[in-house]
Amino acid sequence: MTEKSKDKDIIDDLEKNEYKYGFSSNIESEVFPPGINEDVIRKISAIKEEPEFLLEWRLKAYRHWQTMEHPYWAHITLEKPDFQSISYYAQPSNKPKYDSLDEVDPEIISTFEKLGIPLEEQKLLAGVAVDAVMDSVSVHTQFRDQLEEKGVLFCSFSEAARDYPELIQKYLGSVVPYTDNYYAALNSAVFSDGSFVYIPKGVRCPMELSTYFRINAINTGQFERTLIIAEDDSYVSYLEGCTAPMRDENQLHAAVVELVAMNGAEIKYSTVQNWYPGNKEGKGGIYNFVTKRGLCKGHHSKISWTQVETGSALTWKYPSTILKGDFSTSEFYSVAVTNNYQQADTGTKMIHIGKNTKSTIISKGISLGKSNNSYRGLVRMAKTAENARNFSQCDSLLIGSQCGAHTFPYIDVHNKTATVEHEATTSKIADDQIFYCNQRGISTENAVSLIVNGFAKEVLSKLPMEFAIEAHKLIAISMEGSVG
Amino acid sequence: MLEILNLHASVEGNEILKGINLSVKAGEIHAIMGPNGSGKSTLSNVLAGHNAFEVTKGSVLFEGKNLFDLSPEERAWEGIFLAFQYPVEIPGVSMTNFIKTAVEAKYKYQEKDAPSPAEFLKMMKEKQAMVGLAKSLAGRSVNEGFSGGEKKKNDIFQMAMLEPKLAILDETDSGLDIDALRIVAEGVNTLKKPDNAYIVITHYQRLLEYIVPDVVHILHDGKIVKTGDKSLAFELEKKGYDWVK
Ligand SMILES: Nc1ncnc2c1ncn2[C@@H]1O[C@H](COP(=O)(O)OP(=O)(O)OP(=O)(O)O)[C@@H](O)[C@H]1O
Ligand SMILES: [Mg+2]
Secondary structure, rough: OHOOOOOOOHHHHHHHHOOOOOOOOOOOOOOOOOOOOHHHHHHHHHHHHOOHHHHHHHHHHHHHHHHHOOOOOOOOOOOOOOHHEEOOOOOOOOOOOOOOHOOOOOOHHHHHHOOOOOHHHHHHHHHHHHOOOOEEEEEOOOOOHHHHOOOOOEHHHHHHHOOOOHHHHOOOOOOOOOOOOHHHHHHHHHHHHHEEEEOOOEEEOOOOOEEEEEEOOOOEOOOOEEEEEEOOOOEEEEEEEEOOOOOOOEEEOOOOOEEEEOOOEEEEEEEEEOOOOOOOOOOOOOEEEEEEEEOOOOOEEEEEEEEEOOOOOOOEEEEEEEOOOOOEEEEEEEEEOOOOOOOOEEEEEEEOOOOOOEEEEEEEEEEOOOOOEEEEEEEEEOOOOOOOOOEEEEEEEEEEOOOEEEHHHOOOOEEOOOEEEEEEEEEEEOHHHHHHHOOOOOOHHHHHHHHHHHHHHHHHHOHHHHHHHHHHHHHHHHOOOOOO | OOEEEEEEEEEOOOEEEEEEEEEEOOOOOEEEOOOOOOOOHHHHHHHOOOOOOEEEEEEEEOOOEEEHHOHHHHHHHHOEEEEEOOOOOEEEEEHHHOOOOOOOHHHHOOOOHHHHHHHHHHHHHHHHHOOHHHHHHHOOOOOOOOOOHHHHHHHHHHHHHOOOOEEEEEEEEEEEHHHHHHOOOOOOOOHHOOEEEEEOOOOOHHHHOOOOOOOEEEOOEEEEEEEEHHHHHHHHHHHOOHHHO
């Protein structure tokens, strides 16, 4: 590198921290009473004017769900939610409960300020954070026309079901069948909205596609569904961001994401998850049960998952890839921060089926307070996975002495030519490191966030720039008040 | 600038500082010498606000302010800098990011606008050259994998960036090679202004040939047992510590 370009890098690096990122959303209103039954599902489908096959599919999923047992996890404490007390379809109504911004919890406002979300967004929150049952799903489809010129389809899932039913019928449930697990079945029955992306053959999607989810309502669940299809030799980078206001009750979020990559296609999927984690005493927060799975269907296809998880009271999430096509590759980069009473059980599954497939797993877990952070990963090399390779690295950083970090790597190899490597480290922030920073005028909070961001750098650098900055801020916020 | 009166401090119940009196005025360089374990680093740490040490008696005024009312970072912002005897490694935190955070925090405290990225970069380059810190180190994590001498230089580089009023150099010379010692000392002399002061802790008279002290103190068993001019360092070198015990 030349001296000049190095300087430029440093300047870029310095300027990065100054970027501000905002969102906006605009929402229709519709409210259902709590409870789940076939009528509720029919009503959801009717409101969305869905094709018949989709209603049938939902009903099959619902009937299957009723036969399933609620899951149990060794490192997570959870009572089974009361599914009849949740509302399954809720969008913000126009009857504001908050008359003005003054009535909104100042902690929410300050959180948004810190996130750099502009005032209009806060006003919007005051305007929409409304009734006892309310929820929001917003799809940011600003450049839809420009994208359509290239043949890229990007719209809400509901619109896709109406406008492109053949694609939905062909791919929905093809990667995550409704029989997959308890929450995937529930989602399949009641999903309300989400995003749909289709990239035609040979097209490089000209911009980052992003969806921003927020839960606003009390006693609602959010069940979104995302489907991304990348045809031969296409490329797309997709971003998903989430926040939720603070509530004393736990709220349920059970999403399903399906990705399909054909020959030579690449899908880059990034998430910054900041659902409300509950307060310092462990009250409230989102239960985040997400099934994300990608299928490297074609040869030389590639799927990469990057996730920054700072929110939710309870997270259960394993973005996974099925490496079916020969020479397909997948990467999983994850930072999970848990604080106070948060519990996270997250990781990935890499299922190698094709020859010469390759996967990389980099997981960074950061635990503070009384939280528990588990990495759970599965690497499976099927009989057919000649010369398949995996490399996994799981690092844990502990802050304080009351938190826990656990690593559960499962390895299942059925082909002698396949190689699997696993490395793991655990470290702590030393008092002397903090004091060194303090002595230079860096407060303990900033010192911890510097160290934590440094620890997570390898993963954060994989995020698109705007998200990387947001992620840095989120990590700083989630550290707040917990050290010193 | 600094007034230490009858300072007692202990760690885990053991009294280490047993009544220190020391007065440092702007523009002065004070050297502190003394045998291993006499309490030199303890004194530095107490002044910087390390919470492992408990102040049991006495007072310290810095620029008229009660030092013990200030947190470690406030002391830093007020202009106290400690170059550590053993600088710690902070893996993953880039030198640039670290020093930028530190400089910005100080500017913010002083209610001044932080330098622009271009100005900051220029400043970094100047100060690196001043203390002879290899350019390649600036691209690495703070002290991670640095050699002993590189860590010491890095602390002096940070001092140059932060321009403190009172800098305490705790055995900065140990670990530096002959050339580095000269370069670092020249850097210190360049940074020396009528309105700032240094406390230089060392075991060797050699450093004091480069950084010439106005006053030399000998610390022994938690007390200053002798104070004199720079000739005291020579005398000590010849006679050893038995002479002051
Ligand atoms: N954290 C600690 N816990 C227990 N004892 C300590 C601690 N820090 C310092 N001490 C003790 O305090 C005494 C003074 O230590 P200090 O580091 O101040 O000495 P020093 O004069 O700097 O010595 P040197 O010349 O070797 O650097 C020593 O006996 C040391 O063992
Ligand atoms: Mg010492």
